[in-house]
Amino acid sequence: MIKPRTPPGVMELLPREQIAFQRMLDTIRETYESFGFLPVETPVFELSDVLLTKSGGETERQVYFVQSTGALEKKGEGLPELALRFDLTVPLARYVAEHEHALAFPFRRYQMQRVYRGERAQRGRFREFYQCDIDVIGKDVLNPRHDAEIPAVIHAVFERLAIGDFTIQFNHRKLLRGFFEGLGIVDERQDRVLRELDKLDKRGEAAVRETLTGDGFTLAGEVADKLLSFSRVRSAGHADALEKLAALGEGTTQFNEGRDALVATLEQLKAMGIPESRYAINLSIARGLDYYTGIVYETTLDAHPEIGSICSGGRYDNLASHYSKSRLPGVGISIGLTRLFWQLCEAGIIDVAASSVDVLVGLLSEDDFAEALALSQRLRGGGLKVETQMAPKKVARQFQYADRAGIRFVALRGEGERAAGTVTLKDLSSGEQQVVALDEATAWIDTRIKGEAS
Amino acid sequence: MIKPRTPPGVMELLPREQIAFQRMLDTIRETYESFGFLPVETPVFELSDVLLTKSGGETERQVYFVQSTGALEKKGEGLPELALRFDLTVPLARYVAEHEHALAFPFRRYQMQRVYRGERAQRGRFREFYQCDIDVIGKDVLNPRHDAEIPAVIHAVFERLAIGDFTIQFNHRKLLRGFFEGLGIVDERQDRVLRELDKLDKRGEAAVRETLTGDGFTLAGEVADKLLSFSRVRSAGHADALEKLAALGEGTTQFNEGRDALVATLEQLKAMGIPESRYAINLSIARGLDYYTGIVYETTLDAHPEIGSICSGGRYDNLASHYSKSRLPGVGISIGLTRLFWQLCEAGIIDVAASSVDVLVGLLSEDDFAEALALSQRLRGGGLKVETQMAPKKVARQFQYADRAGIRFVALRGEGERAAGTVTLKDLSSGEQQVVALDEATAWIDTRIKGEAS
Numbered sequence: 001m002i003k004p005r006t007p008p009g010v011m012e013l014l015p016r017e018q019i020a021f022q023r024m025l026d027t028i029r030e031t032y033e034s035f036g037f038l039p040v041e042t043p044v045f046e047l048s049d050v051l052l053t054k055s056g057g058e059t060e061r062q063v064y065f066v067q068s069t070g071a072l073e074k075k076g077e078g079l080p081e082l083a084l085r086f087d088l089t090v091p092l093a094r095y096v097a098e099h100e101h102a103l104a105f106p107f108r109r110y111q112m113q114r115v116y117r118g119e120r121a122q123r124g125r126f127r128e129f130y131q132c133d134i135d136v137i138g139k140d141v142l143n144p145r146h147d148a149e150i151p152a153v154i155h156a157v158f159e160r161l162a163i164g165d166f167t168i169q170f171n172h173r174k175l176l177r178g179f180f181e182g183l184g185i186v187d188e189r190q191d192r193v194l195r196e197l198d199k200l201d202k203r204g205e206a207a208v209r210e211t212l213t214g215d216g217f218t219l220a221g222e223v224a225d226k227l228l229s230f231s232r233v234r235s236a237g238h239a240d241a242l243e244k245l246a247a248l249g250e251g252t253t254q255f256n257e258g259r260d261a262l263v264a265t266l267e268q269l270k271a272m273g274i275p276e277s278r279y280a281i282n283l284s285i286a287r288g289l290d291y292y293t294g295i296v297y298e299t300t301l302d303a304h305p306e307i308g309s310i311c312s313g314g315r316y317d318n319l320a321s322h323y324s325k326s327r328l329p330g331v332g333i334s335i336g337l338t339r340l341f342w343q344l345c346e347a348g349i350i351d352v353a354a355s356s357v358d359v360l361v362g363l364l365s366e367d368d369f370a371e372a373l374a375l376s377q378r379l380r381g382g383g384l385k386v387e388t389q390m391a392p393k394k395v396a397r398q399f400q401y402a403d404r405a406g407i408r409f410v411a412l413r414g415e416g417e418r419a420a421g422t423v424t425l426k427d428l429s430s431g432e433q434q435v436v437a438l439d440e441a442t443a444w445i446d447t448r449i450k451g452e453a454s
Numbered sequence: 455m456i457k458p459r460t461p462p463g464v465m466e467l468l469p470r471e472q473i474a475f476q477r478m479l480d481t482i483r484e485t486y487e488s489f490g491f492l493p494v495e496t497p498v499f500e501l502s503d504v505l506l507t508k509s510g511g512e513t514e515r516q517v518y519f520v521q522s523t524g525a526l527e528k529k530g531e532g533l534p535e536l537a538l539r540f541d542l543t544v545p546l547a548r549y550v551a552e553h554e555h556a557l558a559f560p561f562r563r564y565q566m567q568r569v570y571r572g573e574r575a576q577r578g579r580f581r582e583f584y585q586c587d588i589d590v591i592g593k594d595v596l597n598p599r600h601d602a603e604i605p606a607v608i609h610a611v612f613e614r615l616a617i618g619d620f621t622i623q624f625n626h627r628k629l630l631r632g633f634f635e636g637l638g639i640v641d642e643r644q645d646r647v648l649r650e651l652d653k654l655d656k657r658g659e660a661a662v663r664e665t666l667t668g669d670g671f672t673l674a675g676e677v678a679d680k681l682l683s684f685s686r687v688r689s690a691g692h693a694d695a696l697e698k699l700a701a702l703g704e705g706t707t708q709f710n711e712g713r714d715a716l717v718a719t720l721e722q723l724k725a726m727g728i729p730e731s732r733y734a735i736n737l738s739i740a741r742g743l744d745y746y747t748g749i750v751y752e753t754t755l756d757a758h759p760e761i762g763s764i765c766s767g768g769r770y771d772n773l774a775s776h777y778s779k780s781r782l783p784g785v786g787i788s789i790g791l792t793r794l795f796w797q798l799c800e801a802g803i804i805d806v807a808a809s810s811v812d813v814l815v816g817l818l819s820e821d822d823f824a825e826a827l828a829l830s831q832r833l834r835g836g837g838l839k840v841e842t843q844m845a846p847k848k849v850a851r852q853f854q855y856a857d858r859a860g861i862r863f864v865a866l867r868g869e870g871e872r873a874a875g876t877v878t879l880k881d882l883s884s885g886e887q888q889v890v891a892l893d894e895a896t897a898w899i900d901t902r903i904k905g906e907a908s
Contacts, residue, residue, distance in 0.1 A: 001776065001777065001778075001779070002503060002504055002507050002776055002777060003504075003777075004504060004547075004548040004549075004551040004552040004774070004777035004778070005501065005504065005548075005552060006496075006497055006500070006501075006548075006552070007497065007499060007500065007501050007535070007536055010497040012495075012496060012497060012549070013494075013495070014553060014556050014557075015492035015493060015494060015557070015563065016492075018492070018493045018494060018495060019492065019493060022493050033810050033811075033839045034834045034837075034838070034839050034840065035834070035839075035840070035841070036811045036814075036839060036840055036841025036842070038469035038470075038472070038473065038809070038810060038811070039469060039472045039473060039476050039810065040467075040469060040472060041466075041467070041472060042460075042466060043460055043461065043464040043466060043582050044498060044538075044568065044570075044582065045461060045582075046460070046461065047459065047460075047461050049456060050456055050457075050458060050459065053456050060523070061523055061524075062522075062523070063522075063523055064520050064521065064522055064523075064536075065520070065521050065522075065523070065526055066518050066519070066520055066538065067518065067519050067521070067534075068516075068517075068518055068519075068572035069514070069515055069516070069517055069518075069519070069572065070515075070572065072519055072534070080521075080526070081461070082461055082518075084498075084520065093458075094458040094459075094460075095458075095466070097458040098458040098459060098460070099468060102468055103468075103469075104855070104858065104859055106844075108841065109469065114498065116498075118522035118523065118524065128497050128498065128499075143844040143845050145823075145844040145845075146844060149842070149844075152831075156834070268827065271823075271824040271827045271828060272827045272828070272830075272831050273828065273831050320458070322455065322456055323455065323456060323457070323458035324455075324458070325455070355492070356487050356492060356493065357487075357490045357492070360490075369599075369725075370725040373722065373725045373726045374725060374726065374727065376726075377606075377726050377727050380488045380489070380610070383488075384488070385487045385488050385489075385490060386488065386489070386490055387489070387490025387562065388490070388603070390560075390597040390599040390600060390603075391597050391599075401558070404558065405558055
């Protein structure tokens with residue numbers, strides 16, 4: 001006998017939790033589709049030489065390799081042939097480059113699959129987790145209006161997920177780099193300063209200022225103060241965001257381009273009817289160093305800043321330089337759903353009460369079995385999710401079972417109901433019980449489900 | 455530059471194909487849920503010592519092992535810590551045993567995930583493929599009525615998938631073993647004979663008869679003929695199935711139990727309203743040797759017998775003997791969707807024409823952009839999937855784009871429409887074009903989509 005157990009670092013859910021998780025996946029998918037994104041799925045493993053094109057780094061240290069039994073026995077030199085994907089971006093790059101001539105550009109794809117990273121095992125860190133990504137990929141060029149559509153998608157996702165008030169915050173890498181230029185910070189010093197400013201949340205302003213003016217950077221105190229005060233810019237409302245961007249004044253060409261792009265994004269969000277409480281500029285957002293080149297996004301839950309960004313992304317210049325000579329600029333976001341789900345459970349925000357089953361068709365006597373089957377099929381025909389009780393039990397035990405399983409409705413059809421052409425329905429959530437005509441059973445339940453939902 | 459390519463033996467789809475595949479997945483899931491099955495997902499990898507409890511065999515030879523970079527460098531002795539799942543049954547056994555005290559029995563679960571096998575690379579054989587499984591697991595006992603519900607699920611799945619007429623065929627291991635007993639074939643000889651009869655389709659009757667009466671088996675010609683004539687029993691219609699089972703007469707206790715169980719299944723399917731053309735008994739079905747102990751199912755497409763069984767399964771005595779002292783009898787089926795999808799495409803049965811996007815909101819002039827955004831949001835609010843054209847183009851080019859992308863409707867709102875409070879809608883599938891009030895746009899499109907669907 002072997003002790004049944006999962007490997008460390010994975011999140012395996014009980015059915016009721018899985019239902020809640022599945023609902024989130026479905027909501028995200030429906031929202032992505034409502035914005036015209038097309039589904040893509042890629043294999044869990046890629047060829048190692050294809051996956052690991054970039055020179056090593058933290059990510060590559062975390063890669064899982066895959067070997068068949070035969071390959072394992074041969075113990076060949078070099079890397080194993082296959083490796084598990086560690087994100088959905090590299091597979092997207094490979095996919096777009098491989099199928100470039102079969103795709104229409106701008107190519108709008110969503111992908112919601114698990115990715116794998118050999119993280120150090122600790123609470124809330126997962127080695128297997130879902131990413132839910134969208135990207136719009138252009139060929140040669142990509143209209144900046146796509147950048148401004150992305151926050152509208154983020155808005156729709158989190159409105160529908162209904163996990164609390166949230167704010168989509170954005171910044172622009174050109175604004176940042178242009179601002180640095182204006183202060184005489186150029187070339188690779190920009191990256192070093194960016195990396196330092198990215199630590200503001202963790203280290204605080206005083207510590208970062210000390211580093212920036214210290215031996216490593218030797219920035220003048222005045223320059224450091226300007227950097228910090230720039231990083232402090234956050235807007236509250238649409239007009240305030242426009243005012244704060246205007247107040248930045250004129251700068252280098254790059255600076256002005258970034259600022260104008262943010263203004264255009266703000267106006268487009270307004271035209272799409274996104275409530276102004278849901279978006280803001282936040283000039284402290286940097287997000288990585290070498291990947292993003294334009295707008296960058298982060299999304300936070302207003303009541304839970306400790307969770308950090310729940311949906312991030314941005315604009316990049318070239319998706320697939322390792323695989324294709326074509327220039328493929330793009331913009332996209334990612335939701336790390338496994339971690340988010342775990343955090344929402346920890347914060348008590350997710351309700352895992354309801355079952356996916358709508359109705360339990362009960363059974364009081366052997367004589368009723370054929371009718372119970374027919375009733376179940378009738379309710380299924382009406383679009384309901386139905387479990388049939390296979391053996392007769394006392395009515396109280398059947399109600400108890402439904403209640404514990406989170407099944408909201410119980411339907412019973414005994415001799416009396418059959419003679420009268422009726423069915424007894426009970427709504428466990430309200431306690432309401434009623435005898436209704438057989439024809440009306442589906443509608444009776446449906447109305448109550450829809451009432452709940454609205 | 456590295457050539458972008460997928461590993462051999464995986465099926466990666468273009469978006470339009472992926473949409474067709476996703477629709478099948480959704481249909482299967484909705485059907486499983488309509489019968490009250492609950493979702494389970496397990497990690498792609500299991501601990502090797504947990505996954506590989508059984509003594510080696512063909513399956514174990516095909517296992518993929520997983521190693522982190524660190525573990526790879528250490529080159530330790532013994533098996534790597536992790537291995538990819540090769541089916542959903544072993545993970546189910548581990549799951550049920552691990553979470554036994556948190557689950558309600560009978561436990562009805564569905565699981566639709568990819569599994570991995572290091573198959574020899576050949577056309578139509580996949581190393582990564584979806585399995586879509588349901589199982590009902592009892593604790594100590596499981597009412598045989600669950601066995602009879604499974605074909606009703608199979609029926610609903612393939613009716614909804616609408617890939618052609620099909621027949622769910624079943625047999626019963628007790629009937630088979632009881633019949634062998636009656637012929638004096640007992641113990642491990644039963645398994646050897648079963649294995650031989652399983653080859654009937656491939657080898658033909660004459661060859662199998664020769665083997666059964668040859669040196670290895672030394673069965674009398676008369677006994678071999680009885681086996682072959684038993685294997686030939688197939689029913690056409692409900693009454694015929696009952697008659698053929700009755701005509702088998704009385705046998706050993708086991709034989710009679712198997713026969714009675716099949717009769718009960720037939721009656722239950724009738725009570726559920728399953729059309730009698732959709733199910734049949736087929737006494738040649740054996741399905742594996744050591745796993746199934748009761749009813750066994752196969753499903754075939756009437757017009758495509760060459761595809762073989764598209765949904766198979768059966769009843770087993772004990773799911774998790776390796777992981778738990780509890781006796782966990784169960785019944786289940788599996789659909790190998792990746793291979794099925796591939797076969798349906800090969801046979802020209804699957805239509806990959808339509809996009810998941812319902813409407814392209816076109817753009818004729820820069821002045822219309824804000825209105826195009828607002829219109830897109832309005833249509834999304836009505837539940838439609840909408841792509842917005844981001845840059846103005848000639849109307850003919852926009853129709854052409856929608857047509858090529860498989861998007862059925864185009865919506866346009868220029869200056870004239872804005873002044874009149876209308877929108878111009880075109881249905882590319884019928885050529886119908888109409889100017890309708892803005893308020894009625896969603897309904898206009900919805901009606902046509904629903905008309906198509908019905």
